[in-house]
Amino acid sequence: METTDKKAYKDYLARLLKQYNQYLMLEKSLAQNTLEAYTADLGKLMSFLTLEQIPVLETTLEDLHRFVAGLHDIGIHPRSQARIISGIKSFFRFLIMSDYLETDPSELLESPKIGFKIPEVLTVKEIDALINVIDRGKKGGQRNRAMLETLYSCGLRVSELINLKISDLYFEEGFIKVEGKGNKQRLVPISPRAIAEIQLWFTDRVHLDVARDFEDFVFLNLRGKAISRIAVFQFIKEYADEIGLKKRISPHTFRHSFATHLLEGGANLRAIQEMLGHESIATTEIYTHIDRQRLREEIILHHPRNKKK
Template identity: 40%
Template structure:
């Protein structure tokens, strides 16, 4: 039966080889956007994952998607491991695959999904890296007057750490989202879900300074205009945020592995260390599942073990 969802034009799926029928893949992408309400970046990631699966499928001995067995999909997972992908990346591929097979069931193409029988790889093999509170403070102070956008960069770093927001969420902030007098802002996360996040005094002060000294010269007063802009007045993107975090981390001697997400991890870990409840942290981070948030309990436990080993006389 034909897909119930209108195919998305000019997508990655349109360039797929004939390993899987193009209507299957295009319909799946439209399904993600139209019915699942996933964020654009998530849809792009899932679409890329299915392209990789399609490439593998093309080289396999399986003739049709309806012939795929659990053994075949286990072979696909082994193939992903052979590519030396990160555990978290393989886990996302598995989620993409399960959603794709469920879509095929909705379309009546498959009677059951063998993908649901696959087990997710262990996600706790590599715990996220976090910065100490002292390292975070040094990073927030790293922008200097000789930099092109010192006030913007200070405000951006302060907001990333104060809220635990993703880089994409901070980039999408509009002027109307800021409530500086009340100390919070509204952000839009994955799946276009809105949440309110608190701004600590450091972030509020940095934002007020930036809005007073740098932003007026480059952006209008419209409430729909972006908070963080380039010198041309356009909204900055995730790549720019990634680059500036890398630059300032390098300036103060931190590892080149520090990224905007490191500040998100640090925010969550520091919140737990200071008594935040796991359910409250889930809401602050915008996690759909508590299982995602629970990774930070593992991080905090690892930190405490390191302190014990360092400080105990028989550690």
């Protein structure tokens, strides 16, 4: 699509959304908070359609299914999914009423079953409390701070964290290279705070007697070997107990919180999926075409760890 066409479409879409906003205010008499929620939820769909280069009036049920699958993929709660779908249906009903469309692509779009269980989400305050309770002076303390900060700031799987290599750290560029499921590699932006915690850990790491074949591993146990998944689970549980956290959490909770906070902050849904390395978008062919600078800007802009105090 040419630049002039993109601008024309953007202006057209803005007018369309303005009309829908007026419809909600005048015809539905929605409260301001409800109106803002509808607008925000619809914005997620618009971002998805724009990224996929799908004109809003050409949206199909299949497109909507892919969008909703993306919401599920990054762990959005079924109740939130149901609310978003409700807003989408309202929008397309408006398009039908206003003679923009003859058929409603959302008519057969179903809401998820509310009973679906997903992992807990931590607030930024709870994550800060978990990290801050760690005593740097204790053995492994700084390492554990660096691990939790990296889990949250980069949205890693625990397997990706414990297998992270020093040779895969590109701190000057602000990235780390991660090997995910199926040995697929991806570049992930890393926050300045996570970099600082890892560098502090390296001042402790140099005093370890590193075991053979583990020289390149970032995170080591006290015997100089790669730390285990179980160890990470255990110390997270201990810190949660120490601050009196009632939620049942695991290393995956940090990854889930990463995605949720980015989405709530306005990050693009597709960019989050790429960051997490999900199968639906992380095929080798697609990955080689990722605009890494754009992904880094998404994370820097929207992740709580990158916002200035």
